[in-house]
Amino acid sequence: MKTVYGEMCISDCAVRKWVRIFKGEDPRETILRDRKRSGRPLSASVTAHRKKVDCMIRANRRVKQKEIANAVGISKERVHHIVTTVLGYRKVSARWVPRQLTVEMKAQRKDICTQLLELSTVFILA
Known part of the structure; x- marks a missing residue:
């Protein structure tokens, strides 16, 4: 994207931070473990x-x-x-x-x- 928009392009890190904010998560918290997922148990x-x-x-x-x-x-x-x-x-x-x-x-x-x-x-x- 930087080749098309140059230095005015938003960074990937900022987009990910916004997504976490819109989902209602605190962007300062880092989740190290997998969350529970629905799926077939072993x-x-x-x-x-x-x-x-x-x-x-x-x-x-x-x-x-x-x-x-x-x-x-x-x-x-x-x-x-x-x-x-x-x-x-x-x-x-x-x-x-x-x-x-x-x-x-x-x-x-x-x-x-x-x-x-x-x-x-x-x-x-x-």
């Missing part, structure tokens, strides 16, 4: 959906996010959020694997390692 991450997703993954570790989304009736993005952030799974070799080892998993790993150690000592002695 309902896809409710506990019922989390349980359904967890049951589907435990039943079939190779299930796809798209299949879960279609079965539960939520978006793929929400499924991804629930699976990775809330439930703590990750994809390893096309399977969903929990990020944290359970007590049973730790015991199973210990048993397997001790069996492998016993086998290696048998082969070394032979």
Whole structure:
């Protein structure tokens, strides 16, 4: 606008200040937080959906996010959020694997390692 009207043009800052005054707001107050807006609340991450997703993954570790989304009736993005952030799974070799080892998993790993150690000592002695 300055190229058309030159230095007589009103600044963008002044226009914004006038708009705030006409809306009934104090221009000296700076709002740092978002105001409440009408909109759809996040309902896809409710506990019922989390349980359904967890049951589907435990039943079939190779299930796809798209299949879960279609079965539960939520978006793929929400499924991804629930699976990775809330439930703590990750994809390893096309399977969903929990990020944290359970007590049973730790015991199973210990048993397997001790069996492998016993086998290696048998082969070394032979």
